[in-house]
Amino acid sequence: MPIRTQSPFAYRKAGIPKAEEEEVEKGRTYLRRTDLRAAYARFHMPKFPPRNSKVLLRSSAHETCCIHYRLPIATHSELHQAYSPSRARLTILRTPWTFNEFIVAHDSLHVTQTWQGNTASGSWIVQKFGGTSIGKFAVNIVEDIIRASLDQHKVVVVCSARSSYSKAEGTTNRLLRAAREAEKQGTKNYEKIVSVIREDHIAAAKGCVKSPDIVEVLIQDINNECNTLLGLLAALQTVEEITTKSEDKIISTGEKLSCRFVAALLRDRGVDSEYVDLAKIIPCKIHGGLSQNFYQDVAKLLADRIRLCGDRVPVVTGYFGVVPGGLLSRVGRGYTDLCAALAAVGLKADELQVWKEVDGIFTADPRKVPTARLLPTITPAEAAELTFYGSEVIHPFTMEQVIRARIPIRIKNVMNPRGKGTIIFPDSAAELDYAVPGHEPNLFRTRSSSLLSQHQRPKRPTAVTIKRQILVMNIHSNKRSLSHGFFAKIFSTLDKWRLSVDLIATSEVHVSMALHSDSAILEGNVDANQLKILDHDLHGAIAELREHGTVDIIPHMAILSLVGRQMKNMIGIAGKMFSTLGENNVNIEMISQGASEINISCVIEERDADRAINILHTNLFQFLE
Structure with a gap:
């Protein structure tokens, strides 16, 4: 196939035998290897093509040669910076190349490669990839998802921090541990943690990126980021204080390393990409908190910055700068989802895609429940409840922003890109109001049959989910009066020690609360009553709560939670749930219903979790169909 240019001055000749290198055929001159060596020296190429490369034809009229070989030459960092397609100096060199074909124009000293980019005439889509997906399937993501999407859409890539094996051993958790170690005086343990992060990312670079030149630049970038992090941690150890702002900066290193890795891998695979650091996207100090106006302003700033990338594919860090109260504290670790949502809103994208390692949202965890089925659609309210109670669908702030803009969210599988996944979108205007806070609520609400007739009564819940690593705290007041003061003291103590409550049950003088932690907060033998509290905040809260009553x-x-639209209208569903658990010897510690229209939850022993979720799925999903 000829290389198409405005002037047909170069032609492709595949597999030229070595013996024909100096022959002339039909007026076309083959370049001798000595000529190629001279050309390479003249253009400061990083390497000469290997002996098994395919030498193409030269047009003597234009002093132009065309080379085709296996290793990219223009991905060398200096050449890429100077000669990427968007910087072509001659119109005749703008051409729809096929992968790994290069044009060397002697008269313009111009080198160019077969780049893909955001050249499609279609609309924008935003693709957000989780840390474990990037850690395990980075090559698949680049080759099968991002590159494939460029044929029809303009793509924005948003990356979480890498996790090579599991979220618990991911970069973000390591960075948090490094921050805690930096608070301790007389120790340099944080340096060991940063060294592990550095080695993990360098190993990923060497294992996935083929071009030695791209690997070299990427390793230099990794070292620069890690050295900057070490300097920050050392400074914080000197001042003996870590603020929310400095904690955010520490955590942001994970997204920076991940995005540099993905951007380099895209260039290695022929996609013209640009690493986009959003740490300074917010121009000045913001007053007034994280209001909706703030999110709208950030969405516009994100869109403006992304459009500056031109035809290059932007690879965007999930951390988008200093915000009031700290991004990690105010939004949580799902701020990368929020960044992707704001980018989608600012660009008016057709879709926000959240890529995970499952085919979408199921009626239960398919790894634990073999009979679980994929849900083609789900409402934002249901998705928010499932996320909160253990399914990790998507951050609720994310849904709020994109649903306001009427942008659908699609959950897809990095291991099955052709699958349709699950779409999150309201079914009606009423559900949109429910999904987006800030609408005018009805002060009084009835539950008459006329209300129920407006909706089709659901036959079964949407999904069942389990949230593990729960600790139940019981507080019994040492006074028999003034319960409102007792509750106020309890909740102010929890707020002081930054403890979040998932479920709560109260009486006049008794409070039971369920708390969750991703990291270990206790150690020892519970049966021998030898437990030791590891978490500093939990230890402080318990000590203070004991001033108001007994604590155990x-x-x-x-x-264990059942989730579904209008759960309160499913007559008998709560009785069926609890009787099914009781019949199968699953003891219930706490029950919660009423805080949400779409959720019934109970607290059980963690050792019964897998058995309980299978029991409920069998009896309340398959049985009712």
Whole structure:
């Protein structure tokens, strides 16, 4: 196939035998290897093509040669910076190349490669990839998802921090541990943690990126980011204080390393990409908190910055700068989802795609429940409840922003890109109001049959989910009066020690709460009553709560939840749920219903979690169909 240019001055000749290198055929001159060596020296190429490369034809009229070989030459960092397609100096060199074909124009000293980019005439889509997906399937993501999407859409890539094996051993958790170690005086343990992060990313670079030149530049970038992090941690150890702002900067290193890795891998595979650091996207100090106006302003800033990339594919860090109260504290670890949502809103994207390692949202965890089925659609309210109670669908702030803009969210599988996944979108205007806070609520609400007749009564719940690593805390007041003061003291103590409550049950003088933690907060033998509290905040809260009453804790629990639209209208569903658990010897510690229209939850022992979720799925999903 000829290379198409405005002037047909170069032609492709595949597999030229070595013996024909100096022959002339039909007026076309083959370049001798000595000529190629001279050309390479003249253009400061990083390497000469290997002996098994395919030498193409030269047009003597234009002093132009065309080379085709296996290793990219223009991906060398200096050449890429100077000669990427968007910087072509001659119109005749703008051409729809096929992969790994290069044009060397002697008269313009111009080198160019077969780049893909955001050249499609279609609309925008935003693709957000989780840390474990990037850690395990980075090559698949680049080759099968991002590159394939460029044929029809303009693509924005948003990356979480890498996790090579599991979220618990991911970069973000390591960075948090490094921050805690930096608070301790007289120790340099944080340096060891940063060294592990550095080695993990360098190993990923060497294992996935083929071009030695791209690997070299990427390793230099990794070292620069890690050295900057070490300097920050050392400074924080000197001042003996870590603020929310400095904690955010520490955590942001994970997204920076991940995005540099993905951007380099895209260039290695022929996609013209640009690493986009959003750390300074917010121009000045913001007053007034994280209001909707703030999110709208950030969405516009994100869109403006992304459009500056031109035809290059932007690879965007999930961390988008300093915000009031700290991004990690105010939004949580799902701020990368929020960044992707704001980018989608600012660009008016057709779709926000959240890529995970499952085919979408199921009626239960398919790894634990073999009979679980994929849900083609789900409402934002249901998705928010499933996320909160253990399914990790998507951050609720994310849904709020994109649903306001009427942008659908699609959950897809990095291991099955052709699958349709699950779409999150409201079914009606009423559900949109429910999904987006800030609408005018009805002060009084009836539950008459006329209300129920407006909706089709659901036959079964949408999904069942489990949230593990739950600790139940019981507080019994040492006074018999003034319960409102007792509750106020309890909740102010929890707020002071930054403890979040998942479920709560109260009486006049008794409070039971279920708390969750991703990291270990206890150690020891519970049966021998030898438990030791590891978490500093939990230890401080318990000490303060004992001033108001007796405190006891029950570890190793789990929250089991049924989720579905209008659960309160499913007559008998709560009785069926609890009787089914009782018949199968699953003991219930706490029950919660009423806080949400679409959720019934109970606390059970963690050792019964897998058995309980299978029991409910069999009896309340398959049985009712």
